[in-house]
Amino acid sequence: xxxxxxxxxxMAGLRSRSVKVTATLVLSLSHAMATELSxxxxxxxxxxxxxxxxxxxxxxxxxxxYRERVQLKERIxxxxxxDDSPGKLGLARAEVTIIDGVGQPETSPGVAMAEGAVLDGxxxxxxxxxxxxxxxxxxxTRGNEQPHEQIGAPGVAGISIPGVNCEVxxxxxxxxxxxxxxxxxxxxxxxxxxxxxNVCHRNMGGGIGSMNGSRAVIRGNLCFENxxxxxxxxxxxxxxxxxxxxxxxxxxxxxxxxxSPIVRSNVCxxxxxxxxxxxxxxxxxxxxxxxxxxxxxxxGIGVEEEAEPTLRFNRCxxxxxxxxxxxxxxxxxxxxxxxxxxxxxGIGLMTGRNTQxxxxxxxxxxxxxxxxxxxxxxxxxxxxxxxxxxxxVAVGINAGWxxxxxxxxxxxxxxxxxxxxxxxxxxxxxxxxxxxxxxxAAIRVSxxxxxxxxxxxxxxxxxxxxxxxxxxxxxxxxVEFSGNTVSGWRHALFAEGATITAQQNSVTDxxxxxxxxxxxxxxxxxxxxxxSGVEVKEVLFDPAAQ
Numbered sequence: 001x002x003x004x005x006x007x008x009x010x011m012a013g014l015r016s017r018s019v020k021v022t023a024t025l026v027l028s029l030s031h032a033m034a035t036e037l038s039x040x041x042x043x044x045x046x047x048x049x050x051x052x053x054x055x056x057x058x059x060x061x062x063x064x065x066y067r068e069r070v071q072l073k074e075r076i077x078x079x080x081x082x083d084d085s086p087g088k089l090g091l092a093r094a095e096v097t098i099i100d101g102v103g104q105p106e107t108s109p110g111v112a113m114a115e116g117a118v119l120d121g122x123x124x125x126x127x128x129x130x131x132x133x134x135x136x137x138x139x140x141t142r143g144n145e146q147p148h149e150q151i152g153a154p155g156v157a158g159i160s161i162p163g164v165n166c167e168v169x170x171x172x173x174x175x176x177x178x179x180x181x182x183x184x185x186x187x188x189x190x191x192x193x194x195x196x197x198n199v200c201h202r203n204m205g206g207g208i209g210s211m212n213g214s215r216a217v218i219r220g221n222l223c224f225e226n227x228x229x230x231x232x233x234x235x236x237x238x239x240x241x242x243x244x245x246x247x248x249x250x251x252x253x254x255x256x257x258x259x260s261p262i263v264r265s266n267v268c269x270x271x272x273x274x275x276x277x278x279x280x281x282x283x284x285x286x287x288x289x290x291x292x293x294x295x296x297x298x299x300g301i302g303v304e305e306e307a308e309p310t311l312r313f314n315r316c317x318x319x320x321x322x323x324x325x326x327x328x329x330x331x332x333x334x335x336x337x338x339x340x341x342x343x344x345x346g347i348g349l350m351t352g353r354n355t356q357x358x359x360x361x362x363x364x365x366x367x368x369x370x371x372x373x374x375x376x377x378x379x380x381x382x383x384x385x386x387x388x389x390x391x392x393v394a395v396g397i398n399a400g401w402x403x404x405x406x407x408x409x410x411x412x413x414x415x416x417x418x419x420x421x422x423x424x425x426x427x428x429x430x431x432x433x434x435x436x437x438x439x440x441a442a443i444r445v446s447x448x449x450x451x452x453x454x455x456x457x458x459x460x461x462x463x464x465x466x467x468x469x470x471x472x473x474x475x476x477x478x479v480e481f482s483g484n485t486v487s488g489w490r491h492a493l494f495a496e497g498a499t500i501t502a503q504q505n506s507v508t509d510x511x512x513x514x515x516x517x518x519x520x521x522x523x524x525x526x527x528x529x530x531x532s533g534v535e536v537k538e539v540l541f542d543p544a545a546q
Contacts, residue, residue: 036060046070046099050078055116063096069108069127070099072166075116082121090172090199090222094121102126109160110176113193118167124158128177130204135227135249142272142297143249146228155205157182163214167194179205180226185213185236192216201225206232207248210240210261218243229254230271233286237261246270251277252296255309258283267292274302275319282306282331289313299325300342303332310335317341322348323365327374331355340364345371346390355380363388369410372426373398382408392417394435397447399425405433412437413459416466418444424476430454441472442489445498448478458488463511473498475519481505491516501525508532513540 034056043049046066049059055075062081072078082093089095099122101110110124138146155178159168163186173180180200183193197220200207207223207230210216216238223230223245230245234257241264245252252268253276255261263286268275275293278284284307293300293316300316303309303326312335316323323339326332327350336359339346346362349355351374362369362385369387372380378400384407387394394410397403397420405428410419416439422428424446431452435442438460443449451471462468468490473479475497485506486492492507493500497519507514507529514531517524517539526539 034058038062039066040064046078050076061097061122063093065098065100067100067102067104069101069104070111071108072112072114072117072119074114076114077118077120078111078122079118080121084170091121091170094123094170094172096123097121098123098125100126101128106156109156109182110158110173111160113159113161113164113166113168115164116166117164119159119169119171120167121170123172123174124180125173125175127158128156128204130175130177130202135202135204138227138249139272143228146250155179155182157205157209158200158203160184161193161195161214161216162186163189163191165191165193167196168198169194169196170198172199173207174199174201174203176203176205179203179207179209179232180223181208183208183210183214183216183218183236183238185211185215188213190215194219196220198222200230203227206230206254207245208232209234210236210238210259212236214238217241223252224248229277230268232256233259233261235259239264241265243267245275248272251275251302252293253277255286255307256280256284260285260287262286263288263291265290267294268300269294269296272297274299274325275316276301278303278307278309278330278332279305280307282308285309287312291315293323294318296320299323299348300339301325303330304328306330308332312336314338316346319343322346322371323362324348325350326355327351329353333358335359337361338363342366345369345396346387347371348373349378349380350374351376352378352380356383357381357385358383359385361386361388362390365390367392368396369394371396372401372403374400376400377402379403381406384408387411389413391415393421394419394437395421397422397426397428399423399447401426403427404429404431406431408433410435410437412439415439418442418472420444422447422449422477438468440467441469441494443470444472444474445477445479446474450480451482451484452480453483454485456484456486456489456492458509461488461509461511462490467494469494471495473500486510486514494518495522495524497522499523503528504530506530506532507536510536513537515539516542518542 037049039061058077080093080097087095110127158173158176161183180203207226225247230248232254251274252271275296300319323342325348345368346365369390418441422445426447470486470489471493473495477498481502487508
């Protein structure tokens, strides 16, 4: 039995080696049989050379302008002649080897890819009608007058990838009347074409469009000044990484209609709207991570229309509006992003349902670190964020919001506004946060707040003059304040016409009284607090108007 076992093992090994040898021989023969077809020396047109080729052949094209449109065949490589020396915009050989569709039928793309085909190093242009006046008009209006739904609409692309595995690399696609490179799914077939190191600019659609269930690897491309997005998605889930998208009329990267791509390590800047824009429906769920979005005309990353992306480890800075913005009941997970020097909030939520904002660093923004605004009934959890040196407030909570803040660090050393502003009609629960700064107050509240076990430290104690309160409760406000440590403020809490419960807090450095209550008619309970300081009362009731 041992001999039989060894015999079969040996035979299996021989069969395995035989298969490997046979496969190697077939591959070697395939390479040996591959033919290089030359244009124009051997064939006057690219299409004639492609038609004459067989799978594995290479069509090598010398510099020149070829006024035709090309339908590739299975496993044909179409390559421009020359090395990979850089030119002004792309490869030098791509810049001088041009497929120009001017005067050809409008129903066919500049180049139509086939299964296993490769397109390497061409300029593709003159497909459809480029309208410079229309482009400029919409550039000037930031795309606000463009049709809302465009990705996935029928059109004739510069390069078409219709549900096949192929490679499109190192090409330049410009002044096309539709999308520069269109990747389209066909009949549910799963294909993973490679679209790498191309330049797509001034096209009347997107630079690159991934549509209708397509999957692709879209890597290392430069997409700029396109009529819609630099890279657009509709119901598609490609990998989009290491691309640069700038100056596009809409987003640098646009994601909509059920698309769930992985969007990673891209740079999106100076786009007329968002750096990365996500919209249309709860089934739009991309992973957006480690991107740099800067100097865009609206948000760095904008999310709307109930989309549910995951946003993590992105850097969003110097954008005109928010670093990250969400509205229209979008539900992003906002995790570990850095948002700084934006024209409004670091993170701005116009609406939201249980939006999770966790471990972000928002600093040096010109308005709020995190701003919550908009109408309706909204909720969010702000957990372990660092909100440092934002110009107005660290957190602003407008009417209609119910917000929890847990374990955050909020700091501003200069300025007059409060660190946290809670407007009438809003409610907040604060637990285990550190608030450090000056201004009129750490927390100013017209709505409702429950604050437990927070550390509230002032930086500049004012013995007189403007307000300088740990908590400033305005008329109609409600404050439950317990277990907090307050230091460096004129009063730990000042209230006028508000409902107050303050118990088991520790207060140091107060002036005359830890808690000062002015006005009447509201319920006030102040007891059991630990007060440090000579001649400092626990509570001072002052019914007279100041």
